[in-house]
Amino acid sequence: MLDSIRTRLTLWYSGVLALVIVVLCGVAYFIFWRSAVRRTDLNLVELSNSFLVTLRAELEDQTGPDVFRTAAQEAIDEHHFRDTLYVIAEETGRVILSSQETPSSNAQPKHPRKPVLPSNSFQKFLAASVQSDRLFGHIAVTEAGYRAFAQRFSAKGRSYTLIIVQSLHPQKEMMEEAGAVFAWLIPLAILLASGGGYFLARKSLAPVVAMSSQAGRIGAANLHERLAIQNEKDELGHLARSFNGLLNRLSESFDRQRRFMADASHELRTPVAILRGESEVALSQQARSPEEYRESLEVMHHEAERLTRIVEDLFTLTRADAGQYPLQPCEFYLDELVAECVHSARTLAQAKKISLRFEGAPESPIHADESLVRRMLLNLLDNAIKYTPDFGRVTVSCQRNGKEYAVDIADTGCGIPAELRPRIFERFFRADKARSHSENDGGGAGLGLAISRWIAEAHHGRLELTRSDSTGSTFSAYLPVDSAHSASPG
Ligand code: ADP
Secondary structure, eight states: OTTOHHHHHHHHHHHHHHHHHHHHHHHHHHHHHHHHHHHHHHHHHHHHHHHHHHHHHHHHHOOSTTHHHHHHHHHHHHHOOTTEEEEEEETTSOEEEETTTSOOTTOOOSSOOOOSTTSHHHHHHHHHHTTSSEEEEEEOSSSSOEEEEEEEEEETTEEEEEEEEEEOHHHHHHHHHHHHHHHHHHHHHHHHHHHHHHHHHHHHHHHHHHHHHHHHHOOSTTTTOOOOOSOTTSHHHHHHHHHHHHHHHHHHHHHHHHHHHHHHHHHHHHHHHHHHHHHHHHHHOSSOOHHHHHHHHHHHHHHHHHHHHHHHHHHHHHHHHTTOOOOOOEEEEHHHHHHHHHHHHHHHHHHTTOEEEEOOOSOOEEEEOHHHHHHHHHHHHHHHHHTSOTTOEEEEEEEEETTEEEEEEEEOSOOOOGGGGGGTTSTTOOSSHHHHTSGGGTOOOSOHHHHHHHHHHHTTOEEEEEEEETTEEEEEEEEETTHHHHOOOO
């Protein structure tokens, strides 16, 4: 059950809501209580002032031996309310008169009360009150407690302190009632909100459920289908768009793979067919001269070589795609490697009377995979010679431009038509299929440039066709000087 996002959302929501409500109710309860106490304090001040007015009036009216006591008693009787206690104390803190000793007939308390005066709490307040002109305090006798206010006054030339104590019982009762209401209101509110939250979560997650069942139906057979987007701008719209983007990429990659397989099998079919045909012919004819056998074997050997090359290239690209072609970088001099490659290609060039020239370069130390860089250079040289007519010219140069080496291989070949230039690095792409398949040119399968570009990129460099027109083409390979750090494994 907890595995459902709906349930988890609802639980989280209800939990957070419960916490917020409880905290808010707690704060409200505290504020109410504070305000009730403040109102009680105001009431006490008013009572105190009106008591003193009455007392002064009585003092003027009274005659006799103990005028102050009689007037104070009169004032107490006049002001005696339920749950309110008047105490008059001398400067020394001795209580002269208190309403608790003379309970008023009409002011019987509802609940039996503990006597306030003898309590420790009151005695402490009394002691403190004679020290100051005005003082508020709390007297903890019963559970609800009392609020007390003390005010100093003078009469007949002497100083007294009037203390009025009022029970907080009614306020406490009111707060308890509010607490009881909170006690059932909070769970009810949380319950209702949880129901609403669950409903909302269900409603807002419904498109996700629909999307996931739609996505579940999409497979290799119907990879063209896409998720329906209800609102492009909301989060689910984003999710659907991202998912559709993923499907697009997958679909493209599937298409590429399919094309790759089709091209690969097509490329492999030709040499295999030649091998089979040639061997069948050789085996079917009984009496053949050794020259004829030799010729057949040469053809078969040539095709077997071609087959090996294609299979090796395919294997390289597949491993490169899977990121399983670890580079083996080492320190070497790029200028020396270029010179070596030019030397190796000399025989090929001589066969076509092509002038092959390396313009030389200063010392160019590099940290890279030597065999891969060699393969790239040989591919480029091989192409340059292959696509340059007899008596043409191939020029190789190597120079340092800032933080990278640039190796340029320029030929005076046929050039590449502008519309085909962007595609020459694609796998199995050949600008002129008939020519590339001819027996003399080595039978390229259209993988050489794809592999060469991968080699450059694996070293965090790049391979570009920098010039191609009717006078020839120039391929430029850029390799970082600091290839040791930039070379990536695969
Ligand atoms: P291939 O094995 O056919 O040479 P590549 O991947 O090496 O395959 O080259 C792809 C295509 O790019 C070639 O078929 C050719 O048409 C074109 N190409 C490559 N290098 C040159 C060049 N130096 N001059 C003209 N065309 C070239």
